[in-house]
Amino acid sequence: MIRHLALLTLALTASLHAEEERQWSAPELMATLKAAKPKGGLLVRVRMEQSKPEGKQVILAQIKRRDTAEGATEQLFQITFPKERKGEALHLLTKRGSAFSAKTFVPGQGFKSLKASDKRLPIFGTDMTLEDALADFLDWSKHEIIGKEKVRSGQCSIVESTPPTAGTSPSKVKTWVDDKRFIAWRVQLFDGGDQPARVVEAEDVIRLPSGYWCPRTFTVSTPAKGTQTRIAGSSSSEQDFTDADFSEATIEAAATPAK
Numbered sequence: 017m018i019r020h021l022a023l024l025t026l027a028l029t030a031s032l033h034a035e036e037e038r039q040w041s042a043p044e045l046m047a048t049l050k051a052a053k054p055k056g057g058l059l060v061r062v063r064m065e066q067s068k069p070e071g072k073q074v075i076l077a078q079i080k081r082r083d084t085a086e087g088a089t090e091q092l093f094q095i096t097f098p099k100e101r102k103g104e105a106l107h108l109l110t111k112r113g114s115a116f117s118a119k120t121f122v123p124g125q126g127f128k129s130l131k132a133s134d135k136r137l138p139i140f141g142t143d144m145t146l147e148d149a150l151a152d153f154l155d156w157s158k159h160e161i162i163g164k165e166k167v168r169s170g171q172c173s174i175v176e177s178t179p180p181t182a183g184t185s186p187s188k189v190k191t192w193v194d195d196k197r198f199i200a201w202r203v204q205l206f207d208g209g210d211q212p213a214r215v216v217e218a219e220d221v222i223r224l225p226s227g228y229w230c231p232r233t234f235t236v237s238t239p240a241k242g243t244q245t246r247i248a249g250s251s252s253s254e255q256d257f258t259d260a261d262f263s264e265a266t267i268e269a270a271a272t273p274a275k
Contacts (some may be wrong), residue, residue: 042159042175045193049200050154057082057257061096061250066142068243075101075140082257087111091149092262093139094270103271106139107262108146112155118146123271127264136185143236143245147205148216153177153189162190167201168218170194186213197221197229214238226254 040048057080064075076097082090088111095104105121118130130137135147156177163174172192179187185207192202199221204212218231230252237244260266 040173040195042161042173043157045161045173045175045198046154046156046159046177046191048198049191049193057255057261058252059255060252063248063250064140064142064144064245065248066243066245068241073141074098075142077140080257080261082262088114090262092267093149094267095140101140103267104140105267105270106146106149107267108149110150116150121264121267121271127267142247143214143238143241143243144247145214147186148214148236153179153186153191153205156180165192167192167194168220170197170199170201172201199229199231211239213240222249222252224252224254 060079060081062077062079064077066073066075074097075095077093077095079094080090080092084090088109091106091108093106093108095101103121103123107119107121109117115132118134120128120130122128130146135150136145138145139149156179158178158180160176161173162176165172165174170192172194175191175193177189177191186205187208188206190202190204190206190212191200193200199218200216201218203216205214205216207213215235215237217235217237219233219235220231221229222232223229231249232252233246233248235244235246
């Protein structure tokens, strides 16, 4: 449900017509994982429940995603509950080969532009970060299959991806890619150590009307903090969006109480 929804809305979807008997290389698997997504837009409504040592917080949100005519991907996350946070938003615009554009909106405080150094910021205070939503590792050039493993209902190839430049975050990513449905059942993101800094794991998946697959429920864990956010989709639909659907005026209007 984000490019993690994406890995979360997007990068985790897959076509019914995949060549099931073909032996895929690691670069082919990752390219297919990224490319297998609805051609139009996607609207997803989710429940985000974060569990942490001091208690739980629950957020209801909607996520819009589309590919633009210019070849960019646009995502808009908006809180619908609780009432006191209604209208908080995150807008992301990415295009391969270009720097990403991102801004947040908080009612009463306005818009704030984000920088590349903000990629580790949590989305709405949950375990999911901008880095997860951007899923830049799908565009890396170095991918290697390091094993096979069954995860839930999927027989997966484990693909290890490393960045083109050392010292970047994440330092490497391991992805368990379903060999038939081409969804990511598990993603581990590392920040230089032997243990993953974050783990994204799908619990179950659904098939969209177009024939693509996407996760219905998944978790994002931060082991070092002992926190976990479970993201469950309550509904999803394929839609055609316009520029106006992602405009600042539309974002501001979502925070305006109905009369």
